[in-house]
Amino acid sequence: MTRLVHHGDALREACERARARGQRVGVVPTMGALHEGHLQLIDGARRAGADFVVVTVFVNPLQFGPEEDLARYPRTLDADLAACRSRDVDLVFAPDANEMYPDGFATEVRVAGSVTEGLEGAHRPGHFHGVTTVVLKLLLLTCPCLAVFGKKDYQQWRVLSAMVRDLSVPVTLHPHPIVREPDGLALSSRNRYLTPDERQRALSLRRGLLAARELFDRGERDSARLVEAAQSPLAEAVDRIDYVALADPLDLCPAPEITGEQALLAIAAHIGTTRLIDNTVLGEPES
Ligand code: AMP
Numbered sequence: 315m316t317r318l319v320h321h322g323d324a325l326r327e328a329c330e331r332a333r334a335r336g337q338r339v340g341v342v343p344t345m346g347a348l349h350e351g352h353l354q355l356i357d358g359a360r361r362a363g364a365d366f367v368v369v370t371v372f373v374n375p376l377q378f379g380p381e382e383d384l385a386r387y388p389r390t391l392d393a394d395l396a397a398c399r400s401r402d403v404d405l406v407f408a409p410d411a412n413e414m415y416p417d418g419f420a421t422e423v424r425v426a427g428s429v430t431e432g433l434e435g436a437h438r439p440g441h442f443h444g445v446t447t448v449v450l451k452l453l454l455l456t457c458p459c460l461a462v463f464g465k466k467d468y469q470q471w472r473v474l475s476a477m478v479r480d481l482s483v484p485v486t487l488h489p490h491p492i493v494r495e496p497d498g499l500a501l502s503s504r505n506r507y508l509t510p511d512e513r514q515r516a517l518s519l520r521r522g523l524l525a526a527r528e529l530f531d532r533g534e535r536d537s538a539r540l541v542e543a544a545q546s547p548l549a550e551a552v553d554r555i556d557y558v559a560l561a562d563p564l565d566l567c568p569a570p571e572i573t574g575e576q577a578l579l580a581i582a583a584h585i586g587t588t589r590l591i592d593n594t595v596l597g598e599p600e601s
Pocket residue numbers: 343344345346351352355462463464465466467490491492493494500501502503
């Protein structure tokens with residue numbers, strides 16, 4: 315039985331009762347418009363040992379810039395609830411903005427340094443402060459043993475790991491591999507914006523990542539050549555590239571030279587009115 319609650323107090327009480335029963339609470343924060351990627355995170359929470367699974371559905375205005383797609387972001391709560399029921403989620407928390415940020419809300423949680431500065435941080439000023447503020451609040455309402463985040467938003471996972479470490483938040487974060495369509499497109503709530511032609515063109519992100527992986531696996535360690543290989547399938551296919559960049563997989567410092575065994579290769583590009591991101595860790599087997 316999946317219960318739907320809209321208020322923080324109800325979420326807190328339900329989680330307290332679960333803990334009193336001896337259950338381990340696991341949380342999967344989302345912005346809704348759930349797809350198979352989100353559902354695999356839910357399964358991941360169970361596998362990681364959660365026996366009371368909470369999914370939060372909240373399109374967080376704090377993490378959208380003024381020019382971004384907050385107004386048109388898909389909101390499909392009925393379908394999300396049905397999807398959660400199909401995966402035996404225990405509780406769905408779907409607050410409105412006023413519940414999360416009542417009048418007078420004035421607190422911001424910021425992670426500083428390399429982990430927030432590059433890649434998404436450079437192109438979406440303030441984005442990660444919005445993410446860390448909402449996620450810490452969700453963690454404090456839920457007090458979970460574990461929380462699952464997707465590596466689709468690789469940098470987000472690293473930023474949240476830094477927050478949890480720095481503030482000694484008593485939760486274990488479980489990163490989940492990127493879930494893809496059979497043709498390689500990373501699942502995203504934003505894919506529904508794509509026209510059939512744009513969807514075809516969106517495959518270029520994956521092609522770029524695979525081209526660079528192949529080069530890396532053959533021994534190439536020159537960053538410029540790896541980035542060039544990743545960029546070349548994008549050239550004709552996308553309308554604008556925000557970045558194709560290599561970074562340290564842990565602290566996300568830019569990697570003009572690859573020194574370690576692994577490097578994060580991350581892409582953000584615009585196709586029509588849709589902004590897509592994807593990534594891979596070179597030197598790490600794909601799961
Ligand atoms: P979102 O609703 O886009 O904020 O995503 C909620 C969570 O689902 C985040 O931890 C995302 O990284 C994760 N997620 C979204 N799409 C995917 C995907 N294709 N594969 C793995 N995780 C994903």
